[in-house]
Amino acid sequence: MTVLQQVATILAAAAATVLTRALPFAVFSSDKKTPRVVRYLGAALPPAVFGLLVVYCLRNVDVMGGSHGVPEFAAILGTAALHLWKRNMPVSIFGGTALYLVLLYALGLA
Amino acid sequence: MAWLKTRMRAAQGSGNASQRAGERDAVSASRRVVLRRAFTAAFPYTVPIMAGFVFLGMACGIYAHSLGLPAWVPTLMSVLIFAGSSEFVVASMLTGAFNPLQVFITAFIVNARHLFYGISMLERFRHVGKKRPYLVFGMCDETFSINYATPVPKGVDRG
Numbered sequence: 001m002t003v004l005q006q007v008a009t010i011l012a013a014a015a016a017t018v019l020t021r022a023l024p025f026a027v028f029s030s031d032k033k034t035p036r037v038v039r040y041l042g043a044a045l046p047p048a049v050f051g052l053l054v055v056y057c058l059r060n061v062d063v064m065g066g067s068h069g070v071p072e073f074a075a076i077l078g079t080a081a082l083h084l085w086k087r088n089m090p091v092s093i094f095g096g097t098a099l100y101l102v103l104l105y106a107l108g109l110a
Numbered sequence: 111m112a113w114l115k116t117r118m119r120a121a122q123g124s125g126n127a128s129q130r131a132g133e134r135d136a137v138s139a140s141r142r143v144v145l146r147r148a149f150t151a152a153f154p155y156t157v158p159i160m161a162g163f164v165f166l167g168m169a170c171g172i173y174a175h176s177l178g179l180p181a182w183v184p185t186l187m188s189v190l191i192f193a194g195s196s197e198f199v200v201a202s203m204l205t206g207a208f209n210p211l212q213v214f215i216t217a218f219i220v221n222a223r224h225l226f227y228g229i230s231m232l233e234r235f236r237h238v239g240k241k242r243p244y245l246v247f248g249m250c251d252e253t254f255s256i257n258y259a260t261p262v263p264k265g266v267d268r269g
Binding site: 001006010012014015016017019021022024041042043045046090 | 222246247
């Protein structure tokens, strides 16, 4: 690829990405009232997305073999407990990640 | 869930009103003070995200280098695309044959989840004025989680 073609490739990807971000705002412009269904989706989707991300994170965990997903589920429980206790997002993120890494090293998986 | 939303929105509304009143009271309060207040309110929320961005950015740069791409490629992608996963995909596609349509479609599919983020942020980005284009452009997984989940303190505007 020439430099010009590389720039064009990046611009094509940038245009597609901008489109995914701007499309809802362009379709449901501020003059008109947003349809009820869409507003419902806007309220209902984020918890669904967060749930989906948890499933996505665990897609490669093998419950039947290896460590049977024990470090993963222990780390999730630990993170949840830490968050319910301290209610502090940075503490939960770093604490949960640290717990997971310690478990991996303790079990000789990393 | 719905009642919580309504309450939050109501609280935001009253926050904005008192904020406007506050601004009228303290005309002497310089723009710098306002900026500092916004910074100290927002910075702690963004620290975990920054840690993620720093390492993901390094990984993307190392990956692009391993593919034999020059340094300006990941830099330009970071500025123009600003979406982690698709930058990795595009980096690998830059080593193949020139096919911008395929890149466009792939990037759209990889980033299709932004459509749902946008639907969720429609109401919240409604009254942010000239900051809206940048807030929409900068809407990625990380900024969405923060903008969606973080209560905006009194005296600090959204965005």
